Amino acid sequence: MISKLMAAGLSRRTFLKSTAITAVGASLPSMSLAAGEPIKIGFLAPLTGAVAAWGKPGLDGCQIWAERVNAAGGIELSDGKHPVEFVSYDNEYDPAKARTGATKMIREDGVSFIMMLGGDTWPGVQPVADKTGMLFSTLLPSDLSPDSTTLLAPAEVHPIYLVTGVDYLADTYPDAKTAVICAQDDALGLPSVATYLAAFEARGIEVLGEPLLFDPATTDFAPIVTRMLSSNPDIICLDTCYSDYVHPICEQLFQQGYAGKLISATADFYDQMIAKTSKEFMEGFIFQFPDFDDPALAGDNINFEDANGFYEAYAERHPGEWGAVSWEYASIMDLWKAAAEKAGSADPDAVMAAMKEGGTGKHAFGDAKWWGTELFGIDNALVGDWPVVVIENGKAVIKGFKSIPDWYDQHGDLLIKHMQTYNQMYDQRG
Amino acid sequence: MLDLLAQTGLNAIYAASYISLVAVGLVLIFGVMGVINFAHGELFMAGAYVVVAVYADMHLPFFIAVVVGLLFVGCLGLLMERALFRPLRDNPLGGLVASIGFLMILQALASMGFGVRMEFIPPVTQHVIWFTDSISIPLARVYVIVAAVLLLSALWYFLKRTRFGWALRASAQDPQAAELQGISIAQTARIAMFIGAGLAGIAGALTAPLVSVNPHMGHSVIVTAFIVIIVGGVGSLEGAIIASVVYAFVHTFVTTFYGGVIADITGLSLMLLVLIVKPTGLFGSADRA
Numbered sequence: 095m096i097s098k099l100m101a102a103g104l105s106r107r108t109f110l111k112s113t114a115i116t117a118v119g120a121s122l123p124s125m126s127l128a129a130g131e132p133i134k135i136g137f138l139a140p141l142t143g144a145v146a147a148w149g150k151p152g153l154d155g156c157q158i159w160a161e162r163v164n165a166a167g168g169i170e171l172s173d174g175k176h177p178v179e180f181v182s183y184d185n186e187y188d189p190a191k192a193r194t195g196a197t198k199m200i201r202e203d204g205v206s207f208i209m210m211l212g213g214d215t216w217p218g219v220q221p222v223a224d225k226t227g228m229l230f231s232t233l234l235p236s237d238l239s240p241d242s243t244t245l246l247a248p249a250e251v252h253p254i255y256l257v258t259g260v261d262y263l264a265d266t267y268p269d270a271k272t273a274v275i276c277a278q279d280d281a282l283g284l285p286s287v288a289t290y291l292a293a294f295e296a297r298g299i300e301v302l303g304e305p306l307l308f309d310p311a312t313t314d315f316a317p318i319v320t321r322m323l324s325s326n327p328d329i330i331c332l333d334t335c336y337s338d339y340v341h342p343i344c345e346q347l348f349q350q351g352y353a354g355k356l357i358s359a360t361a362d363f364y365d366q367m368i369a370k371t372s373k374e375f376m377e378g379f380i381f382q383f384p385d386f387d388d389p390a391l392a393g394d395n396i397n398f399e400d401a402n403g404f405y406e407a408y409a410e411r412h413p414g415e416w417g418a419v420s421w422e423y424a425s426i427m428d429l430w431k432a433a434a435e436k437a438g439s440a441d442p443d444a445v446m447a448a449m450k451e452g453g454t455g456k457h458a459f460g461d462a463k464w465w466g467t468e469l470f471g472i473d474n475a476l477v478g479d480w481p482v483v484v485i486e487n488g489k490a491v492i493k494g495f496k497s498i499p500d501w502y503d504q505h506g507d508l509l510i511k512h513m514q515t516y517n518q519m520y521d522q523r524g
Numbered sequence: 525m526l527d528l529l530a531q532t533g534l535n536a537i538y539a540a541s542y543i544s545l546v547a548v549g550l551v552l553i554f555g556v557m558g559v560i561n562f563a564h565g566e567l568f569m570a571g572a573y574v575v576v577a578v579y580a581d582m583h584l585p586f587f588i589a590v591v592v593g594l595l596f597v598g599c600l601g602l603l604m605e606r607a608l609f610r611p612l613r614d615n616p617l618g619g620l621v622a623s624i625g626f627l628m629i630l631q632a633l634a635s636m637g638f639g640v641r642m643e644f645i646p647p648v649t650q651h652v653i654w655f656t657d658s659i660s661i662p663l664a665r666v667y668v669i670v671a672a673v674l675l676l677s678a679l680w681y682f683l684k685r686t687r688f689g690w691a692l693r694a695s696a697q698d699p700q701a702a703e704l705q706g707i708s709i710a711q712t713a714r715i716a717m718f719i720g721a722g723l724a725g726i727a728g729a730l731t732a733p734l735v736s737v738n739p740h741m742g743h744s745v746i747v748t749a750f751i752v753i754i755v756g757g758v759g760s761l762e763g764a765i766i767a768s769v770v771y772a773f774v775h776t777f778v779t780t781f782y783g784g785v786i787a788d789i790t791g792l793s794l795m796l797l798v799l800i801v802k803p804t805g806l807f808g809s810a811d812r813a
Contacts, residue, residue, distance in 0.1 A: 143740050146640040279785050308784030311744035313735045316535040316665075317779040317787075323658075324528045324780075338642045338736035345734075349652050349662045350531075366644040415641070 132179040133169055133440050135430075136199035136208035137423065138192060138219070141184035147337050147362060148211050148233070149184075151415055152423035156180050156209075158407050159424035169431050172438030178427075181205055189218025196222040196230075206440035207430055209423050212237040213281040216245075229442035231426050233419065235477075236285040238470035239520040244442065246449070247466075247475040248429050249422040249458065251498060252359070253286040253334060254469075255480035257505070258496035259357055259380045260293035262482040263329065270328035270355050271298070275305035276318055276343070277333035283307065286334035286359060288512035294331075295512075296505040302327055308339075315339070319346035332358035337417070345370045356380070361485065362417040368488055379485040383418040390481070390492040397456040398425050425458040429476075432456070459495060468506060469513070471520040527658045532780045533773075538665045540772035541672035542727045546745055547752040547764040548676060549723035553601075555696040555759045556716035559609050559619035564749060565742025566630040567721045571597045571728025572737045573634055576643045579732075586648045590671075590729040597725020601717035609717070610710065627742070634739035643737040668730045675723065676765060682719075683761070692716060696759070751795045757805025767806060770794075 137156060139149030160178050168175040181203045183195030192215035199205045200222065210219065212232030223230050223244050232238075235247035235254065263270065275290055277283035287305045294301050302325040308318055322330055330347065332340050340358055347356070348371035361367065361381040368376045384391065386405030391398070398404070398421065408420055433449035434440050449455060454463050455476045462478025479495040502509065513519045550564045561567075571593040578589035604626060612618035651663040683689035694702040695712040703709050728741075735741065752771050756763025771791060778787035798806060 142635055142640040143738075146738075147642065150640060304783075306783055308779075309788045311747070311788075312784055313741065313744055314535075314539055316538065317532060317776045318784060320528065320531050320535060321780045338738065341642070342734070342736060345647075349650075350660060351652075351654075351658070363644070369644075370647050 130174065131176060133171075133176045133434075134179050134181050134203055134205045135427070136196070136203065136205035137180050137182040138185055138195045138199065138208050138215075139182075139211045139423075140187040140215075141182065143186045145187040145211065145213075145336060147417055148419045149187075151412070151417045152209075152211075152419040153180065153182055154412050154415070155404075155408060155420045155422075155424040156427060158404065158411065159427050163427075163431065169440075170435050171440060176440075178431075185210075185215050185218075187211075187213070187215055189215050191218075192216075193218040193222060196228070200226050200228055206434075206442065207231070207445065209426055211419075212247075220245075227442060229446050231430075233422055234282070234285075235466060235470055235475040236281070236518060238466060238472055238474050239523065240471035243472065243474075244446065245474060246446070248449070248455065249426045249476070250419075251475055251477050251480065252282075253289040254475075254477065254498050254502070254509075255382055256286060256289045256334075256359055257293040257296070257501045257509075258480050258482050258498065259382055260290065260297060260299070261496060261501065262484075262493060263355060263357055263380055264297035264299060267328075267355055272300045272302050272325075272327045273329035273331050274302050274322045274325055274327045275331040275333055276322060276335070277305060277307055278310045278312070278335060278339060279307040280310055282334045282336075284516045285513065285518040288516045288518050289509060290331050290333060291512040291515075292505060292508040293501075295508050296501075299329065305333070312339070313342075315342045315346050316350075319343060319350055319352075323347075323350055323352055327354060329355045329357060332356065334359040337362040341367055341370065344376075348372070348375050359383075360418045361483075361490070363414070364485055364490060365414070365488070368485075373488045376485050377487070381483050381485075381490075382480065383490075384481050384483045384492045385416060385490045386421055388490070388492045390495075395460040395479075395495070396458065397460065398428065398458040401458075421458070428458070429455060463499070465499060468510065469520070527656060528780070530655070530659045532777055534659070534661045534665075535780070536773040536776035537669055538661070539776050540769040541669045542731050543748055543752060543772055544676060544765050544768035545672050545723045545727035547749045547756070547768050548679065548761055549720035549727075550749050551720075551753050551756075551759060551761055551764045552679075552716050552723075553720035554753070555761075556692060557605070557609055557613075557619070557713050558616055559612075559623065560616075561604075561720070562620060562623040562746065563604070563627040563630060564623075564720075564724050565744075565746030566627045567597050567600060567724040567742075568728035568745045569634060569737075569739065569742040570600060570630060571725030572732035572735075572741065573638060573643075573728075574725070575729045575732040576638060576645060576737055579648075580643065580645045586733075590726060593729030594722045594726040597728070598718040598722030600725070601719075601721025602714055604721070605713055605717040610713065631739045631742075638739070640739060645733045645737060648733050662734075664733055668727075668734075671726065671730055675726065679719065679723075679761075688712075688715060748791075751791055754795050754805055755798045757807040760805065760807040763805055763807030 137153050140146050141150045164177045168177040185192035185195050196219045207229050209231045212234035216237040230245045233250040234252050277287050344367050357380040386401045391401040433445045437444040437448040457476050457478050460479045462476045464473045465477040466475040467473050477498050481492045481495050483490050484493050553561045574593035574596050575589045578584050578592050579586050608622040609619050649663045652660050654660045691707045692712050752767045756767030775787045775791050778790045
């Protein structure tokens, strides 16, 4: 019998994993919900520490999302409507704490779905996902691999969307021909470096020297900025630096007299950067995350419900705290809600099947496809268009939406080459 | 190339300034109290948050915030001496563990009081001193350098030329003999804690507008301070200052010319090398102050 199953494509590893999942799953609390019982969603992200800016604002956004959904009656499953409730756990961007949080959420809280920032914390959680079959989401597709079939990247396609900003830069400033890159040496920085290298190479922009990788514990950025400026680049790329780094780096660039182009994955709290530098210095700063009061987000292509109203509610409740992730976890919940209602169930398998049905999905920035086999070994990233955002006269403005798959069709080989150099391909990651 | 060397040298002088303020405070506390204060980085953080509260939130002048930072964190030091270290005077390991507990309390208080996000502190001054087209130093960094020189000079004068300073040094060298000479060990401990904590507090306050102020900012500072005092010789104030300068120059130049990660490795290698060649550090024994 077993040999027949093997012959039918069931590997020994898959068989053992399935058996383990069944055994562990049998000991887990039932995920079936009583009528009207709240659906619990896990929010497992850094809420304190250096990476908190990419966790806490997301939880704040989810609370607004839940209030909106619950005010409209909740999520409609086959047995009626259920309110939604978020259960949060601060993983402090620590893999061990993330693992503890995931286990608690599944065993004690009975969550139906767990959202994560991902990155360095995912390896801690992966065994829990493998054993329980729980559906997880990450903001970082670079966490994806064929080994984890229940991990999805439905909102942010970091770092692949970064290519759109470089394309815009090259189109708008054709005279900018040289760049330097800096990044923190971690699971967010390295795949991002590889992506920027590919994007610059695709547009004929020379990267001067090796990208500068710094210790995430760095506090004084003057030496790093001095080194970057020593090669007199046209462009300085801040990669996917956390805002704790982007701000002091920009301040140093300003104080050391830099006057070239700036590009970065994020520019969270850019008003504070303007206050520390000047409106003129920050003019033309290219990044990837819009304020949701942007008129371009009221268009028909946008699948985030009432983006402008969401921003207004967020800004009123958390003034000055809007950041890159304020909307992302909420947009994942939009997809999850639609899939759960389609499946009539909050069961992780049923929701994932409904979410991926037809190979397409409604991403916040437009219809997109489940994609990624070449890069991640699995089509679990929802990829389509992504906005390019530029600071103009002190305000973030969407300059257009660019297609990531289109870029990849032309330059995918470059991306794979650089990902391999930095050991960031799915089959290279430990 | 000369411009790059000069700019890197200026960066290193700034780094040496704030590192030496923190490290000297740590050494002073160890020398007099015999306690390794793991919460010293959080005292640095507390000084930075005083600037957030007094300068950024209450809009009082920056230098008033800095003075408040020194006094507030100095008083935190007095609290630590009375509540933690004095009851555990005969138990150095207990004092160390207590300081770790206090570290966590300070982090939690900062998180509860100010939130977990990086705090925004308006620039104190945007004035930059330009030496050439490519060599410059922001005035806010000059403040740190000047403060370090003045404070450490004042500390040197206090320790070498005043009766309280002599008492402090005597307590550090031989507490029992000092007590027999009529020196109050409790009082010298209070003075050491106030000055040591205050130096960390003022370093945090002065650098607050230049770094990311968050509840965990003390971590990297304490790591650097430990490397410095091990290299300089645990208990040696002169060693701490010289090692701060050596470490800051090595780290800054390696960061600029080879990269930040290599600089960290170099700093740790420097410490290991010193431990192998001279286990007591470059400047002396563990019972000096």
